[in-house]
Amino acid sequence: MTIKKCHNIGHIRTLAQKKLPAPMFHYIDGGADDEVTLHRNTTAFERFDLMPRMLVDVTAINTRTKVLETTLEWPVFLAPTGMSRLFHHGKELAAARAAAKAGTLYTLSTLATTSLEDVAKETTGAKMFQIYILKDRGLTSEFVQRCKAAGYKALCLTVDMPLAGNRERDHLTGMTMPPRFGLGSLMSFALHPEWSLNFLRNPDFKLANVAHRVDALAGGAMPLIAYANSQFDRSVTWKDVAWLAKQWDGPFVVKGILSPEDAKLAREAGATAVMISNHGGRQLDSVPAPIDCVAPIRDAVGTGLELIVDGGIRRGTHVIKALALGADACSIGRGYLYGLAAAGEAGVTRALTLLRTEIERDMALLGCADIASISRAHVIP
Numbered sequence: 001m002t003i004k005k006c007h008n009i010g011h012i013r014t015l016a017q018k019k020l021p022a023p024m025f026h027y028i029d030g031g032a033d034d035e036v037t038l039h040r041n042t043t044a045f046e047r048f049d050l051m052p053r054m055l056v057d058v059t060a061i062n063t064r065t066k067v068l069e070t071t072l073e074w075p076v077f078l079a080p081t082g083m084s085r086l087f088h089h090g091k092e093l094a095a096a097r098a099a100a101k102a103g104t105l106y107t108l109s110t111l112a113t114t115s116l117e118d119v120a121k122e123t124t125g126a127k128m129f130q131i132y133i134l135k136d137r138g139l140t141s142e143f144v145q146r147c148k149a150a151g152y153k154a155l156c157l158t159v160d161m162p163l164a165g166n167r168e169r170d171h172l173t174g175m176t177m178p179p180r181f182g183l184g185s186l187m188s189f190a191l192h193p194e195w196s197l198n199f200l201r202n203p204d205f206k207l208a209n210v211a212h213r214v215d216a217l218a219g220g221a222m223p224l225i226a227y228a229n230s231q232f233d234r235s236v237t238w239k240d241v242a243w244l245a246k247q248w249d250g251p252f253v254v255k256g257i258l259s260p261e262d263a264k265l266a267r268e269a270g271a272t273a274v275m276i277s278n279h280g281g282r283q284l285d286s287v288p289a290p291i292d293c294v295a296p297i298r299d300a301v302g303t304g305l306e307l308i309v310d311g312g313i314r315r316g317t318h319v320i321k322a323l324a325l326g327a328d329a330c331s332i333g334r335g336y337l338y339g340l341a342a343a344g345e346a347g348v349t350r351a352l353t354l355l356r357t358e359i360e361r362d363m364a365l366l367g368c369a370d371i372a373s374i375s376r377a378h379v380i381p
């Protein structure tokens with residue numbers, strides 16, 4: 001199979017599995033514990049039906065929308081995902097370039113393998129930076145200043161990661177970061193020579209946004225991942241969110257919200273948007289699917305707080321259901337990472353193009369010529 005022969009995100013996932021050694025594929029694909037939430041994130045969409053209206057003029061479909069003070073050509077953008085070098089040597093730059101070409105926003109993770117400055121320099125298109133409130137508050141504030149200097153449009157604070165979730169597939173496959181060709185995973189690397197040769201030739205795996213701190217703090221001896229893990233702060237509360245929001249005078253997203261109560265607290269702390277997300281089922285298992293949280297949160301907060309839905313989105317109909325229930329936009333993680341793993345920038349472009357084409361087709365079939373006309377009347381729970 002080639003990327004051109006992929007006709008939906010599921011096909012691209014199959015190709016990604018062929019291209020990647022098992023530890024890398026399952027690092028993308030897996031979730032926490034029994035993966036109940038991971039599975040539910042996508043299947044929950046099936047519980048909502050779409051109700052189309054007939055005889056609406058749908059000659060011209062306009063998918064353009066505006067969130068985070070940014071115009072998007074269509075209502076889906078790229079969620080933050082760490083360590084893209086694991087999946088393709090094109091790294092974050094390949095994904096950010098594909099996002100820019102597709103007229104949408106790219107979110108760079110703190111745990112990226114390309115620095116926020118290099119992504120800003122090397123790619124066009126609007127960008128958001130995903131930040132954590134780290135134990136080292138000085139480094140957290142440093143990120144804010146660096147993002148301002150580099151021209152990032154928005155800041156996205158992830159709050160569902162006081163510590164990493166229990167991802168058992170990573171134990172089973174012998175996943176290490178950076179990747180090591182250990183006995184357990186050797187066979188899998190040998191079976192995927194293209195990835196493995198690229199990695200051996202150009203093993204530029206580093207957490208580029210924090211690398212300078214590791215060198216400064218530990219003379220380069222402290223492994224980057226150990227440093228990153230040691231920086232997750234379990235004591236962070238809403239007071240810290242307000243502290244961060246004040247430093248960033250622009251669109252500010254709190255990512256990882258599932259309850260109406262937390263959405264209201266996020267707004268009080270200075271958020272202009274929340275990302276209704278369970279980290280793609282990678283953190284606490286058995287939490288609700290984001291799509292089930294949209295209507296309750298929209299009803300609780302009214303208008304004035306932007307809602308972004310993220311988790312399990314694989315189809316245009318999923319995006320339309322989220323918008324109909326009250327979301328302003330959606331973001332995808334695995335949907336584009338499978339593309340990156342399958343074919344680098346061309347793979348991300350293919351994933352985004354397929355999803356956008358589905359949305360356009362589905363809007364026409366639903367009887368909606370633009371995003372604003374998609375309403376609760378178009379969805380039946």
Ligand SMILES: Cc1cc2nc3c(=O)[nH]c(=O)nc-3n(C[C@H](O)[C@H](O)[C@H](O)COP(=O)(O)O)c2cc1C
Nearest residue numbers: 028079080081082109158279280311312332333334
């Ligand atoms: C491989 C991988 C790495 C991720 N890294 C991060 C990260 O660094 N920061 C973050 O806030 N979320 C991270 N996420 C979560 C995504 O931002 C997003 O919430 C999730 O992927 C959405 O679910 P989906 O993959 O089903 O679209 C990651 C997800 C995956 C699959």
